Amino acid sequence: MENGKIVSIEDRIPKLKLQRKKKANRRLIMLLLLFFLLIAFIIYFQSPLSQVRAIKIFGNRAYSVKEITEIADITDDTNLWKVKGKNIEGKLNELPEIRGADVRIQWPNTVSIEIKEYKRIAYISKGKEFLPVLENGEVLEKKKTANLPLNAPVLYSFSEGEPLKEMIENLEKLPPEVLNSISEIHYTPKKTDAYHISLFMNDGNEVSAIITTFAEKMSHYPSILSQLKPEQKGTIDLEVGSYFKAYEQSEGAEPSESEEDRKEE
Template identity: 55%
Template sequence: MIGLDQGKIVSIEERIPKLKQQRRKKANRRLVTLLSLFFLLIVCVVYFQSPLSHIKKISVSGNDLYKAELLVKNSGLSTGMNIWKLDKKEVETKIEKLPEIKSATVKWSFPNSVLITVEEYDRIAVIANENSFIPVLENGEILEDEGITSSPSNAPILIGFTEGEILEEMVNSLKELPFEILYSISEVNYTPKETDRFHISLYMNDGNEVSASLRSFSKKMIHYPSIVSQLDPSQKGVIDLEVGSYFKSYEPGGVETSEEEGEG
């Protein structure tokens, strides 16, 4: 028994090389770690001091109504600016102050590029005002200070409307229409009658005319595609939506049809 126990004993002389080797490995790992940190620090210092840390490119996407140059100007960003001074939330807030911007997102792309992505409010109409057009946004805001010289091709033109109850009613009614119906309208004329001061006349892109009252316009206009589908495509005329729905062809002796409200 004594002999077996003595055979398992490892002398200090035998353990010393192994201990030295373990200590050497630990020291090497520490040295590598310190050198890596030092190298990383040098790289960071060089990056901060070099042009690589300055904004080189600013890209804009999602814009249609606003030019990219205008959005960049309002963002407060500029090329050459230190990218580490970029406050994304602050830049997004600045851009969202523009009346036609619904939301803005700013992202940094390594090493020195910035991407601005915006979502704009749709223009549901423009108000004809002498030699310019005043945009009306989908949120109901009327941009009186931003008259444009040309009308957007897809937005209906409001003619004869002045600021007040009638215009507000018109805007609220347009907001309730699906875009496919909204953009099928070419013009909306305010044509009050003695019996109805809310009367309007619409000229459609398909060549038809619609006579309606703002009091029931949005509810009845939703059925416009269904009404038109029942008419002869070769005949154009006036669709009266004031009471039920009634069609009168422009052609003398043309077909006239009448439907009760809710039918068709």
């Protein structure tokens, strides 16, 4: 109080007025900014800018881009905000040949879909058609083909049952380089062994084996092959131990043992 008059704080402290004014301006700016952002969002959401402009699909072999986009139910008219990645992944994962799917939104208007598929490890011969067999053991009845497959071994004379099941399980355990070297696998059961098979290799050799020990013994095929002369072709017997018999060898001659067989002894 000065000379009997009451002096306000604002008059005594001018800086306080200035601070309050600055606070009020900041609030106004924030409100205006939020207002314009909301308007911009509404305009973007309603405009073609928010629609999917590109769909990128990676890793697909068994299914075409068209098939995947139809299953995902995405078109150029789809609003980006309506793309539900988890729902699309669930639909794609229901397909027998897809092991996993990853859907991502890339702003401003792109949908990326990465596909991971099960590998086809063999084909089953059914008359004049071939049924793919996946690495998880599933046989694709609906994906049969009349063309002779060249990218996986073909199983002949197999029918539904334990031998086929064990054959697929053993193929899953083979190293890729060994699996890719097999052309045909024929189910040739004997009176003494219901699990006997005969293989025809891409290199011209034949293999006689038993399904139950097939994966374990066949994994040594590259090592056995390295001990043979490149021009020498014949039958490699893996039923008991392992030995090689050349095609030109006479019936009465003793088969030559491989080093692998000597190691087992």
